[in-house]
Amino acid sequence: xxxxxxxxxxxxxxxxxxxxxxxxxxxxxxxxxxxxxxxxxxxxxxxxxxxxxxxxxxxxxxxxxxxxxxxxxxxxxxxxxxxxxxxxxxxxxxxxxxxxxxxxxxxxxxxxxxxxxxxxxxxxxxxxxxxxxxxxxxxxxxxxxxxxxxxxxxxxxxxxxxxx
Amino acid sequence: xxxxxxxxxxxxxxxxxxxxxxxxxxxxxxxxxxxxxxxxxxxxxxxxxxxxxxxxxxxxxxxxxxxxxxxxxxxxxxxxxxxxxxxxxxxxxxxxxxxxxxxxxxxxxxxxxxxxxxxxxxxxxxxxxxxxxxxxxxxxxxxxxxxxxxxxxxxxxxxxxxxxxxxxxxxxxxxxxxxxxxxxxxxxxxxxxxxxxxxxxxxxxxxxxxxxxxxxxxxxxxxxxxxxxxxxxxxxxxxxxxxxxxxxxxxxxxxxxxxxxxxxxxxxxxxxxxxxxxxxxxxxxxxxxxxxxxxxxxxxxxx
Amino acid sequence: xxxxxxxxxxxxxxxxxxxxxxxxxxxxxxxxxxxxxxxxxxxxxxxxxxxxxxxxxxxxxxxxxxxxxxxxxxxxxxxxxxxxxxxxxxxxxxxxxxxxxxxxxxxxxxxxxxxxxxxxxxxxxxxxxxxxxxxxxxxxxxxxxxxxxxxxxxxxxxxxxxxxxxxxxxxxxxxxxxxxxxxxxxxxxxxxxxxxxxxxxxxxxxxxxxxxxxxxxxxxxxxxxxxxxxxxxxxxxxxxxxxxxxxxxxxxxxxxxxxxxxxxxxxxxxxxxxxxxxxxxxxxxxxxxxxxxxxxxxxxxxxxxxxxxxxxxxxxxxxxxxxxxxxxxxxxxxxxxxxxxxxxxxxxxxxxxxxxxxxxxxxxxxxxxxxxxxxxxxxxxxxxxxxxxxxxxxxxxxxxxxxxxxxxxxxxxxxxxxxxxxxxxxxxxxxxxxxxxxxxxxxxxxxxxxxxxxxxxxxxxxxxxxx
Numbered sequence: 001x002x003x004x005x006x007x008x009x010x011x012x013x014x015x016x017x018x019x020x021x022x023x024x025x026x027x028x029x030x031x032x033x034x035x036x037x038x039x040x041x042x043x044x045x046x047x048x049x050x051x052x053x054x055x056x057x058x059x060x061x062x063x064x065x066x067x068x069x070x071x072x073x074x075x076x077x078x079x080x081x082x083x084x085x086x087x088x089x090x091x092x093x094x095x096x097x098x099x100x101x102x103x104x105x106x107x108x109x110x111x112x113x114x115x116x117x118x119x120x121x122x123x124x125x126x127x128x129x130x131x132x133x134x135x136x137x138x139x140x141x142x143x144x145x146x147x148x149x150x151x152x153x154x155x156x157x158x159x160x161x162x163x164x
Numbered sequence: 165x166x167x168x169x170x171x172x173x174x175x176x177x178x179x180x181x182x183x184x185x186x187x188x189x190x191x192x193x194x195x196x197x198x199x200x201x202x203x204x205x206x207x208x209x210x211x212x213x214x215x216x217x218x219x220x221x222x223x224x225x226x227x228x229x230x231x232x233x234x235x236x237x238x239x240x241x242x243x244x245x246x247x248x249x250x251x252x253x254x255x256x257x258x259x260x261x262x263x264x265x266x267x268x269x270x271x272x273x274x275x276x277x278x279x280x281x282x283x284x285x286x287x288x289x290x291x292x293x294x295x296x297x298x299x300x301x302x303x304x305x306x307x308x309x310x311x312x313x314x315x316x317x318x319x320x321x322x323x324x325x326x327x328x329x330x331x332x333x334x335x336x337x338x339x340x341x342x343x344x345x346x347x348x349x350x351x352x353x354x355x356x357x358x359x360x361x362x363x364x365x366x367x368x369x370x371x372x373x374x375x376x377x378x379x380x381x382x383x384x385x386x387x388x389x390x391x392x393x394x395x396x397x398x399x400x401x402x403x404x405x406x407x408x409x410x411x412x413x414x415x416x417x418x419x420x421x422x423x424x425x426x427x428x429x430x431x432x433x434x435x436x437x438x439x440x441x442x443x444x445x446x447x448x449x450x451x452x453x454x455x456x457x458x459x460x461x462x463x464x465x466x467x
Numbered sequence: 468x469x470x471x472x473x474x475x476x477x478x479x480x481x482x483x484x485x486x487x488x489x490x491x492x493x494x495x496x497x498x499x500x501x502x503x504x505x506x507x508x509x510x511x512x513x514x515x516x517x518x519x520x521x522x523x524x525x526x527x528x529x530x531x532x533x534x535x536x537x538x539x540x541x542x543x544x545x546x547x548x549x550x551x552x553x554x555x556x557x558x559x560x561x562x563x564x565x566x567x568x569x570x571x572x573x574x575x576x577x578x579x580x581x582x583x584x585x586x587x588x589x590x591x592x593x594x595x596x597x598x599x600x601x602x603x604x605x606x607x608x609x610x611x612x613x614x615x616x617x618x619x620x621x622x623x624x625x626x627x628x629x630x631x632x633x634x635x636x637x638x639x640x641x642x643x644x645x646x647x648x649x650x651x652x653x654x655x656x657x658x659x660x661x662x663x664x665x666x667x668x669x670x671x672x673x674x675x676x677x678x679x680x681x682x683x684x685x686x687x688x689x690x691x692x693x694x695x696x697x698x699x700x701x702x703x704x705x706x707x708x709x710x711x712x713x714x715x716x717x718x719x720x721x722x723x724x725x726x727x728x729x730x731x732x733x734x735x736x737x738x739x740x741x742x743x744x745x746x747x748x749x750x751x752x753x754x755x756x757x758x759x760x761x762x763x764x765x766x767x768x769x770x771x772x773x774x775x776x777x778x779x780x781x782x783x784x785x786x787x788x789x790x791x792x793x794x795x796x797x798x799x800x801x802x803x804x805x806x807x808x809x810x811x812x813x814x815x816x817x818x819x820x821x822x823x824x825x826x827x828x829x830x831x832x833x834x835x836x837x838x839x840x841x842x843x844x845x846x847x848x849x850x851x852x853x854x855x856x857x858x859x860x861x862x863x864x865x866x867x868x869x870x871x872x873x874x875x876x877x878x879x880x881x882x883x884x885x886x887x888x889x890x891x892x893x894x895x896x897x898x899x900x901x902x903x904x905x906x907x908x909x910x911x912x913x914x915x916x917x918x919x920x921x922x923x924x925x926x927x928x929x930x931x932x933x934x
Contacts, residue, residue: 002170018616019170019215022202034536035529037742039692040774042203043270044356047692055243055272061202062273063195065170066219075529088527092519100526101692101742107527109268130355131267135692135743167616207775 004064008033009077015064023067024048024059027074035075035104039133046132049105050074056112058131075104078111086152087111090145098136106132110146118154120146165202166211168193175221176303179330184305186214187328194218194330196239197273199266200282224277224332227251232299233338238277238331242266242289245276255336256452257292257345257364264288264349267356277331280316283323283389290317290390291364292347294382296336304329317389343368343378344456346448348441352428359385360429361437363417365445369405369453376400381413381442386421386434393420396442405450414443522740533742534696534710539767542698543572545760546618547595547606547753547770548625549780553634553849554649555600557627562608565624570617573763574625576608580755581728587718587750589657589816591650592852594726594755600629601649602814602849604779609753611760611768634849638788638811641846649814649847657812658820658845660827662899665838667794670803674794678875682791682867686811687784688777689856693742695772695781699757701765707758708735711751714744719751726755746855747781750817782854785822785845786811789830789867794838799879799886803838806830808864810845810853817854819845826860831899832868833909834890839899882924884917 002021005014008031015030027033027050036059039047043058050059051073078085087107090096097103106129113120113128120128125143134142148158171186173179179194186192193212195201196219205211218224224239227248234254236245242262245251251258265271265279265288279289280300290313298313305328313334316323325331345366351357362384368377379400381393396417403409423434525531562574577583577597584590596605608625612618635641641655648655671677698710707727713719716736724731741748753770760768772780792805808826812819827843876886891909898904916922 018167020165020167020205020616022165028536032538034532037533037693038535038771039694041206042774043199043266045692046267046269049269056269057273058199058269061198061270063170063198063202063215063217065172065217066195066198068172079528084524084527088524091527092523095518095520095523097520097523097526099692099741099743100522100531101533103526104529112268128268131269133692135690135745165616166620 002065004068006067006069007071009072009074017064019063019065021064022060023050023052023062023064023072026064026067027059027072033074033076036108037101037104039101043131044133045102046105046109047102049108049132051108051112054112054115056109073108073111075108078107085111086149087114087145090148090152090158091142094141094145094148096137096141096145102132102134106134106142110142110149114146114150114153119150122147165206166208168212169214170217171214172217172219173221175223176218176330176332179216179218179221180303180305180328182216183328183330186216190214192216192327194281196275196278197241197270199270199274200278200284218330229341230335231338232335233341234336236276236334236336238280238333239275240277242271242274242276242279243268246271254342255292255296255345257295257347257366257449261288261292261347261349261362261364264347264351264359264362276334280313280334281323281325281331283317283319283321285320285387285389286359286362286385287390288347288349288359288362288384291362291382291384292345293334293336294390294392295345295364295366295380296340296343297380299335299337301332301335302329303332308332310335314390314392319388340366342456344449344453346445346452348445348448350437350441358428361385361423361434361441363438363441363445365442365449367400367446367449367453369450369457370402371457373402373404375402375404376409377402379413379446381417381445383417383421383438383442386423386438391420393417393442395420400446407447410446410450411443413446414439414441417442531740533693534698534712534739534769535693535771537698537710537739537769539698539700542767542769543611543613543760543764544615544618545609545611545753545757545768545770546615546622547756547776547780548608548610548622548627549603549776550596550600550605550607550627550629551603552600552629552631553603553636554632555629556632557596557598557600557607558630559626559628560608561626564626565608565610565621568612568617568621568624570613571610571621572613572766573611573760574608574621575756575759575763579759580726582726585722585726585751585755586816587818587854588820590725592815592817594753602851604776604851605814606753606756606780609756609760609770611764611766615771636848636850638786638809638846638848641811641848642809642844649849655847656844657816657847658810658823658843660823660843662827662839662841664836664840664899664901665803667803667805667838667840670838671792671794671805674802675797676875676879677792677794678871678878679790679792680867680871680874682787682789682870684787684789684863684866686786686851686853687856689743689745689747689781689783690777691741691743691745691747694774694777695748695752696770697752697754697757698767698769699754699761700767701758701761703765705729706733706735707761708737709754709758710737710739711754712739712741712744712748713751713754714738714741714748715750718749719754722751723754723758726751727758745857746818746859747783749855750782752781779851782817782852782856783813784856785819785826785853785860785863787826787860787863787867789864791867791871793871793875795875795879797879799876799881799889801834801836801890804831804836804840806839806841808841808843810843810860811850812845812847813850813852814847815852817852818859819853821855822853822860825858826864828898828900829861830864830868832865832872833892834868834887835892835896836890836899841899884913884922884924887913
């Protein structure tokens, strides 16, 4: 068993789990944070994306022993009970998610992008989403939503968005 | 995933101590970024007994100029390579190669050393480093040794690393700093694709004779390991630069390649790609050499 | 003079990768969650309004509960042992060692299934293969354990003895009468359809040119981002509740009732939010096995497929082998067309009959063809089963007839757009099955598309791609 203590969404959490446990399993099975999904378990689909020490990573490809003492942000840490992050607001508004299974991973990837690059080009957004697969909606509406959210985060008007 | 014992190393010395303790009587795997290792272990019938985590060994994460040349620590991630001002200036080809690996998430975790140690013939880090005649430093409990990268690979997923040894850094030798280099990859998709063929070419230029000097061509995914194209290099050495010469070098490079047919592409198609990509990589490396000459820069920092 | 540098220049500052520098926090901008409640008797606007998905907000918050996000107290985790051999007799299955493992609560095999066959049309799929393996992805045993890890490890302790049978892998071989039946004594051809119109041989005789071509498409997996998952909970009153990613719960309920041998009234199927279907979740998979494991253990049992199982043990799109023969005038007018489609059905029927019908009806393309003979077969092979997938055979035949049209246009020296305009359906045209078609805009659509991407024909300065 490995004893692990880390910060998840600002809260210090601890667990004692077998060493082969991945960060994804730790979050889902031990901490009941089921926002990050298991889609492929090999780092292809990006449904398990979380931010570790300000970098987006595949949580299915990190062992618990490697996240000891680190800071993790999951989709659950992006919004509180009655407020949405601009990305979540605009993903809803633009209908960027259909089945929604890829959504938490995509939004976390987008959040990591906007943290570093407040005004990304379409090409930069596509590159940032290169590790997130979607099978229903496609990426066009996600890119629209991410562009819109970048406007809001910069304090600008979102072009052609009606208030809901 | 099969269960194993897990040890986290504080630094490279600690890692070597852990390897010395366990490698003799147990199957040990080193985990760095884990992007290849964990994807494998999840489906492996027989896993390791011990996993040594080196991801916290900060002494293996530096990008520095030493007397030997440009040293890139084994734990430098692909993202770090893409963002390093030093590498961006000296070797845009290394940046381009890093950018074609996986996606943002895997580039944030995956390391240069890990990519090399995995020794997959289609790896994207290999060709550029091979075309720049990189050396690798290997640390063992008996001390350190340096070998050319070309001798590091043995075959598919096989290197000369012994169970108790650690890849420490990758060195691009001093005489090749700033050498105009270009990397090209052909995959079935733009993102997250394995290379059908990848090619890197580096050239110095004799401006008086308008000829190639020390041309180096490396090919990936066309042999059991990343290889150089000695016949094509010999053809170009000292030869007057022309589009025809570069096209001919591409055709000759086909003879250096030994591709196989698999579900991604036929051997025939891969041979075709070798000719085209080699020609284009040479053209781009030559273009970079010209640009740098016009700018009065030799590609080195502050030059 | 060469450009080899002589001096090593040390950088002023040691390289500090910028990703490791602390990032400034994002400005805190949040939206209050608004809830729009229409007034009593107020007409809520619909047509012409932008609609927001009712589930979009929870998706974005990561609060949507897919099956793998659901947990019941005391729940067990199940894994299924896959055959890994395309065709074989099962001589014996020894589960003793697996059952003895600490943490393993129950193991079942095909012999525990009261009625071990189901399917949306032909009942040819076993829940777990008992006597015979029909494809490598067949399940042969299911294990319920206290953790998924233990269940996975237990699979390796299950010993299965096989007597291999030469598998049938090529659909054209399977079509031959002398080929041994995958589901002997039944024929390998389990579906057949013919559409006849006019006299195709006479049309070929009257044609200026007759063209032939064979087209093949590959097997395609749906790859929903959410792998197949279900939870079964058998209660003390003999009722079972199944949480399932199934897209057709009523049909699934009938199949669960059949396989378990209990009335439908005792089965409750809860359709959860589905993480992508595309036709791949249109019939039950492990539901009956999970129900039995739950019955045996008295505890809820969850099963989630691995990505690999999603490829080997769920349905896929039919690969088609399509032979086309078309007689045309010099101007490119189609006089007659003869088509043979062979659908690779894999090990089980699944939704093959629907696919066969739709592929056959649509195989002539959106063209007025007076003389037509289209014949389609679907055959068993010892491969992953094929079933429903978006379009039910339509994309495959479209690839064939449009490729064939391009080949004909090229050989006749006609513009590919022109040959389509010459033959395409008009308002009131009859389909191959003599359905009168309305709101037909094939030609208008083609012309508008050609205009949009600047098509000016092959050989008129264009490269055929409108560039």
